[in-house]
Amino acid sequence: MELRHLRYFVAVAEQRHFGRAAERLHMAQPPLSQAIRQLETELGVTLLTRTTRRVDLTAAGASYLEHAREILAAVDAAGELAGRIAAGRSGRLMVGCVGSATYSLLPAFAKALRREMPGVEFGFRGEMLSPEQATALQDGDLDLALMRRVSDAAGLALGAVRQDRLLAAVPEEHRLGERKRLRLTDLAGEGLIIHAGSGRSAMNSLVHDLFGAAGLDLQVVHEVAETSTLVTFVAAGIGIAVVPEPTAALQVPGVVYVPLTGSPGVELVVATREGDDNPVLGRALALLDGLA
The missing domain is CATH 3.40.190.10 (Periplasmic binding protein-like II)
Structure with a gap:
């Protein structure tokens, strides 16, 4: 069984006619009829009753139609979500921030993130000391940190944000x-x-x-x-x-x-995990660069 068999069946069940279903699917009628017979053979049940004028659903066919629609909707939703995540429009991002930036940069950054990336779930942890943020990044508890340079930055990528006097x-x-x-x-x-x-x-x-x-x-x-x-x-x-x-x-x-x-002065840096290719992170860094 393939997803196309489910799509073919749903089209025939909704049109109640093989010819109209074939037009809707942009295919010839004979292969459509053959695919429905293959589906019924595999299931071992009759899904449709056919006459010269119309097609009707059997009781088993009506039940199968309901679940076939749910399966196809779930597949479509999964594909849409995957596309949104790949484009950085969905996902999750955890942001940490040192105290001084918590009261200056973080409010504007958080506002920009929520405005430009409404489909993303954000979490914010302010008043974090820099070594604590570095450890949280290394452990995967943070995805982006606004912090000071620390001695132990193994596995982290650092970029300058600004110099604070x-x-x-x-x-x-x-x-x-x-x-x-x-x-x-x-x-x-x-x-x-x-x-x-x-x-x-x-x-x-x-x-x-x-x-x-x-x-x-x-x-x-x-x-x-x-x-x-x-x-x-x-x-x-x-x-x-x-x-x-x-x-x-x-x-x-x-x-x-x-x-x-x-x-x-003292430098404020943005830190992420080396090699983190999360598209959401990429969009967030671009927004931060614009603010800084």
Whole structure:
């Protein structure tokens, strides 16, 4: 039995006439009649009763017609879905994002994805530390990550998105909050709030490297996992933080952001698994490139 036998049978059953069914199928009547006889022989039942004027369905034929329609509809739907997935119009994509980009780039990116790719199921995980995102990509839990460069990027493809300059997040009532700009040396002796250490955060490593290169002691008063918590602690007067500029999009009362001059910025990259040829991913990367 082939799918064509089912299509032939459905056409005859709906037209109730071999001649009209043959016209609908754009074929000659004799091979159509032969195909229906082959189908009945294989099934071992009579599906149609034939007279010189019309064709009628037997009880078995009526039941078979219902299921034949369902089978053909499922086959057509499978083909359509495969085409949509191949074109990147259907599928699933899981996106991760570091804290500072969660409040700046991610809202616009998520909006563009939902607008341009409405048939795709998206998931978003914000406030993820970069090493955590790298591991999630390697494990298949993420498909696309907006993160900082990490030491362990095995199996990942990285592309530059933008360069973020650094700011000092300062409690509003702190004396340094009145300055138009600051240098790293201005933070000497100040208690700092930083992201989690022990290789868990790229920003933690960056801040340690900056202070080490400048010959300054880093006085850490608190480590946090989330950027929102870091800024909240600054607002509470617990300490000062060095943050990427997009963090300023997170407007928390009691915090002022002051440009930190003389210090290199920090790069935001997009990471995917090497060799991932998912068409949905390709379309998402093109949208991200337009936004960045």
